[in-house]
Amino acid sequence: MEIYLPIADIPVNIFLVLAMGLAVGFISGMFGVGGGFLMTPLLIFIGVQPAVAVASVTTHVAASSFSGAITYWRRNAIDVVLALTLLAGGILGTCGGVALFTWLRTLDQLDLVIGLSYVILLGVVGALMVGESARAIIRSRQGKRIELRRPGSHTWIHGLPLKLRFKRSKIYVSAIPVLVIGFIIGFIGAVMGIGGGFLLVPMLIYLLRVPTATVIGTSMVLTFLTMISATVLHAATNHLVDAVLALILMAGGAAGAQFGAHAGQRIRGEWLRMLLGLLVLAVGLRFASQIVLRPDDLYSIRFLGGAP
Amino acid sequence: MMRLPLAALVVVVLLASAGPAICAERLVVSLTNHRVMITSSYTGVELVLFGSVERDAAARAAPYDIVATITGPRESLRARRKQRVLGIWVNTESRTFVDPPSYLAVLASRPLDAIASPETRRRLRLGITNTPFPELIHNDVGEVSNDPFRAALVRLMRDRTLYSEKPNAVTFLTPTLFRASLSLPAQVPIGSYAVDVKLFAEGALIAETDSAFEIVKVGFEQFVVSESREHGLLYGMATATIALLTGWIASVAFRRD
Numbered sequence: 001m002e003i004y005l006p007i008a009d010i011p012v013n014i015f016l017v018l019a020m021g022l023a024v025g026f027i028s029g030m031f032g033v034g035g036g037f038l039m040t041p042l043l044i045f046i047g048v049q050p051a052v053a054v055a056s057v058t059t060h061v062a063a064s065s066f067s068g069a070i071t072y073w074r075r076n077a078i079d080v081v082l083a084l085t086l087l088a089g090g091i092l093g094t095c096g097g098v099a100l101f102t103w104l105r106t107l108d109q110l111d112l113v114i115g116l117s118y119v120i121l122l123g124v125v126g127a128l129m130v131g132e133s134a135r136a137i138i139r140s141r142q143g144k145r146i147e148l149r150r151p152g153s154h155t156w157i158h159g160l161p162l163k164l165r166f167k168r169s170k171i172y173v174s175a176i177p178v179l180v181i182g183f184i185i186g187f188i189g190a191v192m193g194i195g196g197g198f199l200l201v202p203m204l205i206y207l208l209r210v211p212t213a214t215v216i217g218t219s220m221v222l223t224f225l226t227m228i229s230a231t232v233l234h235a236a237t238n239h240l241v242d243a244v245l246a247l248i249l250m251a252g253g254a255a256g257a258q259f260g261a262h263a264g265q266r267i268r269g270e271w272l273r274m275l276l277g278l279l280v281l282a283v284g285l286r287f288a289s290q291i292v293l294r295p296d297d298l299y300s301i302r303f304l305g306g307a308p
Numbered sequence: 309m310m311r312l313p314l315a316a317l318v319v320v321v322l323l324a325s326a327g328p329a330i331c332a333e334r335l336v337v338s339l340t341n342h343r344v345m346i347t348s349s350y351t352g353v354e355l356v357l358f359g360s361v362e363r364d365a366a367a368r369a370a371p372y373d374i375v376a377t378i379t380g381p382r383e384s385l386r387a388r389r390k391q392r393v394l395g396i397w398v399n400t401e402s403r404t405f406v407d408p409p410s411y412l413a414v415l416a417s418r419p420l421d422a423i424a425s426p427e428t429r430r431r432l433r434l435g436i437t438n439t440p441f442p443e444l445i446h447n448d449v450g451e452v453s454n455d456p457f458r459a460a461l462v463r464l465m466r467d468r469t470l471y472s473e474k475p476n477a478v479t480f481l482t483p484t485l486f487r488a489s490l491s492l493p494a495q496v497p498i499g500s501y502a503v504d505v506k507l508f509a510e511g512a513l514i515a516e517t518d519s520a521f522e523i524v525k526v527g528f529e530q531f532v533v534s535e536s537r538e539h540g541l542l543y544g545m546a547t548a549t550i551a552l553l554t555g556w557i558a559s560v561a562f563r564r565d
Binding site for chain 1: 346347348349350351383384385386387388389390391392395396397398399402404410457460461463464465494495498525528529530532533536537540541543544545546547548550551552554555556557558559561
């Protein structure tokens with residue numbers, strides 16, 4: 001069944017988009033990530049303009065992370081204070097990201113920047129995750145205990161001033177790195193149409209030593225809050241949020257996230273990180289091939305929306 | 309498919325033919341639909357152009373040729389060329405085309421080179437190759453001959469089926485009555501379309517007429533577009549609220565613990 005998307009200006013198969021939402025939602029619930037890094041490329045692949053895809057996916061990610069956040073809330077696995085501190089940085093980052101997005105669009109370089117950011121971010125993060133989880137798996141095979149939280153191994157980050165105590169996560173760190181992390185996540189989220197959960201989770205674990213018990217729930221809350229503000233900002237400034245597309249994605253995504261969250265709890269942490277790392281790496285390589293290989297057509301056209 | 313009964317059109321054509329003839333030949337054309345509405349189930353539409361050649365005693369007997377040019381709303385666009393910079397492909401050069409048609413279909417009864425001489429075709433701007441594509445050069449607007457960007461623009465628009473040239477799309481039902489079907493793809497731009505119909509005989513233009521139709525979004529589609537443009541903030545908040553609701557409903561509906 002084909003349905004016409006009013007902002008994207010193309011007809012799409014409603015079941016295909018619904019299935020994409022469901023599949024990405026499942027993955028997002030399973031790994032505690034928003035799933036935007038998968039959804040945006042998928043939409044571009046089926047013919048949605050990159051700018052509309054990025055803007056509409058923010059809405060989808062908002063819905064699926066909200067649904068996930070509720071589930072974690074019921075389990076009391078969210079550090080609200082940490083999430084709100086991250087958000088303060090996140091909102092600033094989102095504003096900056098939406099502004100950069102608008103500027104790059106006028107320069108004809110938005111597609112390239114989106115592509116390059118995907119390659120660099122996904123490549124680096126994917127490789128790090130695969131490497132780390134492989135070491136963890138080998139260590140557990142050798143019968144050693146996996147210790148993510150090493151109390152003695154404080155870095156320079158823990159020496160910064162303005163310390164705050166995050167009771168739920170049982171950590172005591174400076175507000176500065178928390179705000180900076182929030183800013184980075186908000187910024188790239190708005191530019192790339194991703195929630196940044198796959199970046200946030202490792203950052204919280206390795207840089208701030210947030211325990212695994214609260215990390216995914218907290219990341220979900222931040223993803224949800226930054227994406228909901230990105231939706232409003234994209235709609236207000238670029239008029240690119242396709243509500244019909246977002247609604248179909250949301251319906252599939254929100255349902256998928258619930259099943260994914262349950263499935264995720266049956267898989268061991270290091271294997272989960274390994275799978276997610278491989279997935280992230282695969283998407284990164286796909287983008288890399290697009291930029292590095294000679295394109296089929298060197299030319300492309302873009303309508304300027306009335307003004308030359 | 310939106311087609312008026314054929315009979316109604318024939319009546320229109322016949323009524324029109326009762327009018328007084330000014331010159332030897334006169335063209336009368338009509339479209340099946342002058343208003344194409346885009347709804348949520350829109351996946352493209354087929355329009356039929358009907359026409360008749362009115363003749364008086366002075367008319368020639370030679371077979372007629374028809375060339376119909378359908379031009380969509382004009383919108384400026386930029387053609388860009390990628391180049392390898394430090395191992396990656398980047399848009400380096402670009403040209404801005406000033407108001408080229410966003411849709412262009414040339415329907416004819418025979419191949420254009422059999423209908424008129426190259427000189428006539430150039431003068432009448434017949435066919436895609438003779439359509440002007442003015443470019444922005446610094447602060448001036450002008451034509452650039454043999455421009456690879458112009459060729460790329462035409463090729464890309466052809467790939468998207470937004471530009472087309474069909475030499476056999478017009479068929480004569482009788483020596484003077486003709487029809488042509490025009491299929492508009494799903495991704496057609498919204499706006500008004502001009503239909504220009506030219507009648508040729510023995511390589512010369514002998515009559516010309518025009519018509520028009522418009523493509524509009526209606527109902528919900530129109531509502532979404534106008535809201536998103538005019539009340540961006542409100543639209544964003546409404547979308548955000550829907551996102552919250554969907555997320556909440558999903559977490560309740562699929563609750564397993």
